[in-house]
Amino acid sequence: MSILVYIEAINGNFKKAAYELCNYGCKLAESMSTQCIALTNADSSVAQKLSNYGADKIVNFSHEALHDSKMMTKLISDFAKANDASVVILADNSRGKSLLGRIATRMDGSVVSSVTTLPDLTNQFAVDKSLFSGKSVGTFQMVSNFKIISVSRNSIGVQEISKPSNVETFDASSYSSDVSLVETTRVQGTVPLPEAELVVSAGRGMKGPENWGIIEELAETLGATTACSRPVSDSGWRPHHEHVGQTGIAIKPNLYIAIGISGAIQHLAGVNNSKTIVVINKDSEAPFFKAADYGVVADLFDVVPRLNESLKKFKEG
């Protein structure tokens, strides 16, 4: 028996989430007295890093078509069978989601996405998952012998666990794809929203797109990523990919600063898992204050530039 973690390197390297995934597999394997196998597309020198995060065995492979869910489902399922894996663990991103249901169907297993806890082995492998876009949590029992989950970011954190493992290579050349990749574009410079630890977000209180300068300056001082509410992206004030909330991106950063956002239930759903929430709004009755850790009741155009100055002073100090 084994636990299989599929870890994708992005632009050849691992992000923090990759190590957390490896940690998760390692901890589960330890509690089930078995080994954690990490399967990755990274080069051997990069793949070797997983030995510092709890992988008992590291296997790498090379293939052009990681984007092809049909092919990757075959590859991962074959590998899982060959290594007698009873649990497969994937990242909880769009790639993981394109594979999760497929592999579950192919392997006739139990499946839960966006898992936030380690399985409770005393309760039918029960795991927690956020539901209703963060408005609730559900506990799922997984009853099949084969199980597959995607693990939500920042669920168990990252710690170093050294194992004396070496990288083996798996020949994936027999897998062919009929989906071709034309191009990949990644946002340069800033940390993408789903993985941002610090987020500065603004809403209709900004009055218009021409006023976003103070938001961008604050984000720059903090090293934060900018986000917005749905009315703002729907009005075209900000790009769609900045929209956080129930019908946008659900995020859980360490710090979420909400500026001029009233805090409608749909918006809160996407951000209420943030560790610390700061709300700046001139309306003291804004519902967002009920979900906030710190609140400032003031005109944002007055207070945001002064918060920026205070932060600059702090950073320099």
Added chain:
Amino acid sequence: MNLLVCISKTPETTAKISFNADSTEFNTEGIQYIMNPYDEWYALVRAIELQEAMGGKVVVINVGPAENDIVIRKALAIGADEAIRIDGEAKSASYVAKQIAEYAKDKSFDMILLGKESIDYNGSLVGAMIAEYLDLPFLSYASKMKLEGNEATVTCDIEGGVEVLKLQIPFVVSASKGMAEQRIPNMRGIMMSKKKPLEVIGPVDFSAKEQITKYQLPAEKSGVRLIDPQDMDELVRLLHEEAKVI
């Protein structure tokens, strides 16, 4: 172009979520239901746009009880041509996917579309499962799709960016924001929707392999601490020393 759009029924976005006394069931009392926004705004509207441009038909499919017909009629009012309801209880993603795959397997649809996830269970599983049952390619989180002849060029959201993929129909695709613009049904659409066919068929046997045993609400905040707007140094100090986030 024969297009199948999978639609699900979800509580509306402002619904307050609560559970029964022993927290084993979602409390449906007083909850208003809508078509899952990702299915409606993006998957359904894009399918209708393709049908308008290339001919053919748009079939919507839902797994659920007769109460769902109101949501299905809305899809017909927006512009779908026909509807299928599989009269089963949508108790898990795998159950729903199995029912839809059974229906679709001998119908040779050119494309099967659905939203990137439902806003209730946020599983993002059904599309991938249908694709595996039917042995079709599956693209997730598509924010743009062009079709020329039998070749589709699809832009998919990936971590921190997008990737553009090319493939031949048929395939399964899940839609995210950007794929299309929401359409409001007009009076003519609503009138016509009453005459469009809505076929009800029975489900096939399938037992789910996972079950929800308990629900809970997220931990509540202990209460907001208000900061003097004149003292932003204090807010910075608290974020550093108390919250330890900067």
